[in-house]
Amino acid sequence: MKKRDVYLDNMPLDEAKKLFFEALKDTGALKPKKPEILDVRKALGRITAEPVFAKISSPHYLAAAMDGIAVAAKDTFGADEKNPVILKEGVHFKYVDTGDPIPEGFDAVIMIEEVHPLGNGEVEIIKACSPWDNIRGIGEDIVATELIVPENHRLRPQDLGALLAGGHVQVAVRKKPVVSIIPTGTELVAPGTELKPGDIIEYNSAMLAGFIEEWGAEAQVTDKVADDYERIKEKVKEFLEKSDVIIINAGSSAGSEDFTSRCISELGRLIVHGVAIRPGKPVALGIIGEKPVLGIPGYPVSAALTMELFAKPLLYIMQGVPAPEAEKIDAVMTRRVVSPIGTEEFLRVKLGRIGERVCASPLSRGAGVTMSLVRADGIVRIPALKEGFEAGERVEVELLKRRHEIENTVVIIGSHDITIDLLATEVKKYYQELNISSAHVGSMGGIMALKRGECHMAGIHLLDPETGEYNVSYIKRYLPDKSIVLVNLVRRQQGIMVQKGNPKGIQGIQDLRRPDVLFINRQKGAGTRLLLDLKLKELGISPGEIRGYEREEYTHMAVAAAVAGGRADACLGILAAARALGLDFIPVSPEEYDLAVPEEYFHMDSVQKIMHVINTAEFKQKVEALGGYDTRDTGKIK
Amino acid sequence: MKKRDVYLDNMPLDEAKKLFFEALKDTGALKPKKPEILDVRKALGRITAEPVFAKISSPHYLAAAMDGIAVAAKDTFGADEKNPVILKEGVHFKYVDTGDPIPEGFDAVIMIEEVHPLGNGEVEIIKACSPWDNIRGIGEDIVATELIVPENHRLRPQDLGALLAGGHVQVAVRKKPVVSIIPTGTELVAPGTELKPGDIIEYNSAMLAGFIEEWGAEAQVTDKVADDYERIKEKVKEFLEKSDVIIINAGSSAGSEDFTSRCISELGRLIVHGVAIRPGKPVALGIIGEKPVLGIPGYPVSAALTMELFAKPLLYIMQGVPAPEAEKIDAVMTRRVVSPIGTEEFLRVKLGRIGERVCASPLSRGAGVTMSLVRADGIVRIPALKEGFEAGERVEVELLKRRHEIENTVVIIGSHDITIDLLATEVKKYYQELNISSAHVGSMGGIMALKRGECHMAGIHLLDPETGEYNVSYIKRYLPDKSIVLVNLVRRQQGIMVQKGNPKGIQGIQDLRRPDVLFINRQKGAGTRLLLDLKLKELGISPGEIRGYEREEYTHMAVAAAVAGGRADACLGILAAARALGLDFIPVSPEEYDLAVPEEYFHMDSVQKIMHVINTAEFKQKVEALGGYDTRDTGKIK
Secondary structure, three states, rough: OOOOOOOOOOOHHHHHHHHHHHHOOOOOOOOOOOHHHHHHHOOOEEEEEEEOOOHHHHHHOOOEOOOEEEEEEHHHHOOOOOOOOEEOOOEEEEEEEOEEEOOOOEEEEEEEEOOEEEEEOOEEEEOOOOOOOEEEOOOOOEEEOOOEEEEOOEHHHHHHHHHHHHHOOOEEEEEEOOOEEEEEOOEEOOOOOOOOOOEOOOOOOHHHHHHHHOOOEEEEEEEEOOOHHHHHHHHHHHOOOOOOEEEEEOOOOOOOOOOOOHHHHHHOEEEEOOEEEEEOOOEEEEEEEEEEEEEOOOHHHHHHHHHHHHHHHHHHHHHHOOOOOOEEEEEEEEOOOOOOOEEEEEEEEEEEEOEEEEEEEEEEOOOOOOHHHOOOOEEEEEEOOOOEEEOEEEEEEEEEOOHHHHEEEEEEEEOOOOOOHHHHHHHHHHHHEEEEEEEEHHHHHHHHHHHOOOOOOEEOOOOOOOOOOOHHHHHHHHHOOOOOOEEEEEEEEEEEEEEEOOOOOOOOOHHHHOOOOEEEEEEOHHHHHHHHHHHHHHHHHHHHHOOOOOOEEEOOOHHHHHHHHOOOOEEEEEHHHHHHHHOOOEEEEEEEEEEEEEEEHOHEEEHHHHHHHHOOHHHHHHHHHHOOEEOOOOOOOO | OOOOOOOOOOHHHHHHHHHEEEEHOOOOOOOOHHHOEEEEOOOOOOEEOEEEEEEOOEOOOEEEOEEEOOOOOOOHHHOOOOOOOOEEEEOOOEEEEEOOOOOOOOEEEHHHHHOEEEEEEEEEEEOOOOOOOOOOOOOOOOOOOOOEOOOEEEOHHHHHHHHOOOOOOHHOOOOOOEEEEEEEOOOOOOOOOOOOOOEOOOOHHHHHHHHHHHHOOEEEEEOOOOHHHHHHHHHHHHOOOOOOOEEEOOOOOOOOOOOOHHHHHHHEEEEEOOOOOOOOOOOEEEEOEEEEEEEEEEOOHHHHHHHHHHHHHHHHHHHOOOOOOEEEEEEEOOOOOOOOOOOEEEEEEEEEEEEEEEEEEOOOOOOOOHHHHOEEEEEEEEOOOOOOEEEEEEEEEEOOOEEEEEEEHEEEEEEOHHHHHHHHHHHHHHHHOOEEEEEEEEEHHHHHHHHOOOOEEEEEEEEEOOOEOOHHHHHHHHHOOOOOOEEEEEEEEEEEEEEEOOOOOOHHHHHHHOOOOOOOOEEEOOOOHHHHHHHHHHHHHHHOOOOOOOOOOOOOOHHHHHHHOOOOEEEEEEHHHHHOOOEEEEEEEEEEEEEEEEEHOOOOOHHHHHHHHHOOOHHHHHHHHHEEOOOOOOOOEE
């Protein structure tokens, strides 16, 4: 057995931050970076390293503020409608355009609209003017020596204009902090490599580099390093001089091949190793040769969070500007979330405004679920001393999107169908500002979400065994007080998915009770599960006879993936999912997948836009192309 | 006299937008740009040109979710504290690290913390596990064929990670629209050129290019073109093929050398020329050979506004994404603003939260005042049919900064002093998140602003002729109900500023009444003007005897600039202003410049931070270095 260092601290977040930044204070790493001199025209978005004062005034001469004629005001005194004054070009006036210098001997400009040419180089005017009329004084815009922009100011387009106008061709801006990212792990392979089991695509560095760039710093990604202590150490030493910050990803945990903390300890000082946060606990923070070194965990969500908590404030301090604060919004949790005491959790949520309130639905909490970062609209912090949130509890959400994006989001909760993803994509083509947020909690979950006012519509496919009718009776039973519009999205084929070639020779529902067949089920409340239960009942099979009946997944794709990956022999789901993963499909039952929309939301502009897209021929064609769908009733109100 | 085309339309903004964008619809210019294929790692911030679905699942194999040992769950059944199970390495278990594939024959992982090594390659466990415990299923993060990002989506760091994880090395993103900016004007000179009267630094193109870049497009600035119709036409023709949009700046007005609209008419179609907006009226919009061509006015504020109104929506449409909406905030106007009926005005304002409300103070409305763009915190729209706003009226402000920047702003209104600019700069060094907003309306204006609750503090220097004391009696008289803390900022020297070498031989206030001396005054309510009035009274001189007494400027620097530029022979002001512009200075009177702070604001965290900076030795040294200041009482409460 290899040497293992299973010790990992569980330090509160605030304490970890304080320790790390206090230690950095002694190193000079927190001082704003030295300036570099740039052409003003190349300095957009950069941070000024010193206040900039105007070298010259703008205008730097007396200038015509209008197109017109330059005159001596005294020559116009007494002019009115009855006593027009006649002026001679070259003697009493000169034509000037906006910006022209005022010729010697003149002290006012009359705008061209008030000048009546008489021919012969003469003009008539019927209104006197005063000295300095329509003349821009020296320094009217910028007075020499005036402050144009202060230190630590991010340069915007108008600042570049003002700097040039104030006589500056160059400007001193802060050098960008250089952050080296060292990807470590023998299992890592470059994107595009043919994959073998155990290979992991090295994609974290692209995400981390992206964050670093968005925070105004410069990222350089080194070659990946195998899990070899000496090589990692060599790589850190190699890049220490060329970097302001080093990030080692990953190897910060306490496994047999996690060398980061040891490397930091040996080459410098390990300040923090293990913080009471979820995800992101195994983060390591230290200093090597005056340079901050961060051991960022390997799981992508842990990596993103620990970067946000530790690297972001560090990089902003180095640039001399405050890190932008996340906008916050009040919301209501749609589901109960339990979180361990003693750990501060950062929960990713989807958001949507339903009527008067904003609803927050928790996303997957797995540290390895990159897609939860992609899908998240915001982050809810669960304090270390709180056990979580009840459904319906008020929470504060740090927004990852802009507020108006949340306001323009239609929330669909319920059963999963691939056409919902397609709809989200198609809607963007017609209405770029409109977003669809979908959560997959099964048909009954969708009906309950409607009941609690947590979504604009629910996707459902619930067969009433007594009438053979879909959805209508469930709406009547569970939502008796609501006026609901039921719109057909698709008719679709449900069936059994099995591995390609059907190695177990499954022919129908009855074969699922065979002892050599391992099943994987959908979650309770899913329409697909209700369909299975109905079929089992018809055949007189008890659920206990099906091996794997209790194993649950939340989407068609998830059960299909379990079959494709060999974790199960069969599952129930739609043809499109089987096709997507190359599985064989045994049809079981056609069904109607409808959208249930409360009438109060049905007439919302955003919902009507979605209805419009559902009714386009293009959408229907794309649905048919997925296979297993019938669009004859698509868009029809039941 | 040259040919003049003085005709300019005055089309309402909405109509102009509609006409222009309707006309563009027929050209194909509004279709999103064709895609280009980029390495995912280079695609940060770019817009997807198509939806991207996962090519592979992630994980693509069964993987250990923890560091620990891979086991067959059945081998652990029955294990508890009293009946530990002993497992042998290589037979019953293998060590695995997070991410390792599950070796053949095993179906669960026990985390390392729950494994007790016994030596001899044996371990003891005291808890049974279930199949699939601590194993990441195939597709747990991303299922092959799943939608990763939709079309028209701006790629964020986490999206890059998910795309790579989903098997994509490249991604199709929209080509950036290419915008050519043609600076026109014989008077333009490149930044850095030695200036002659009439020369104008060509700085608009840097600002316009900056906006274009911020809006996601690519700007190319051509060589400047003289005001020569044929040359401008040639330049447009030269760049038409290489551009998606052409911007001609300026020459869109109706002056003798404004050729833009003629050029658009001759080469294509002129759609709009003259819009009822202020600033920005002379904008010209047209189409040449299917390409949008914008004639953007030359004044920088007009240029910035017309770009925002016409170029920004155009460029976003070309990229297939909605233009980000400005955040809006409710505020109260601090001053009356009169605006002509029939013109929609875009007023630039400074903002600050004073107690419960946000106050909006109008900035210079001049189209040529670049600094008003630099200083603005927001824009107030004055509708075409509104005559303006009364002081105290509620207005909606489109924010140019983030809301929390406004919340972290301390508003100082009152007399102008250069040390206020210095203070704003120094404060940023200590407290990067803190902003100072200052408006110059004179000492009495500052006291009135305190009275109306429009600022956190006022800068004042008001001599009581009866007591010889500064400021105290004015506070008592005008703010009897408020508890005010009076803090000395500086003692300073007021005097007469004259041109270098004092060509008119001015010795003191008495010389201002000489008929050969042209004076320029500060505005009513300015402490400096009150000082002048007092001195005149002492000398028995009536204001009417002073030529130029009625000509007003708002700051020390503005009157100094008038003297430096020859528009006046003398003015009253502080030594620092004279030094800054190289003027001679005849001392008149020392005075006390104080900050008057209502007690309710004095204890605010932000105000205390400012007091801290005022009291630093560094600030005082920098004030002394300006000349004409005495810091013996700086920071002392009176």
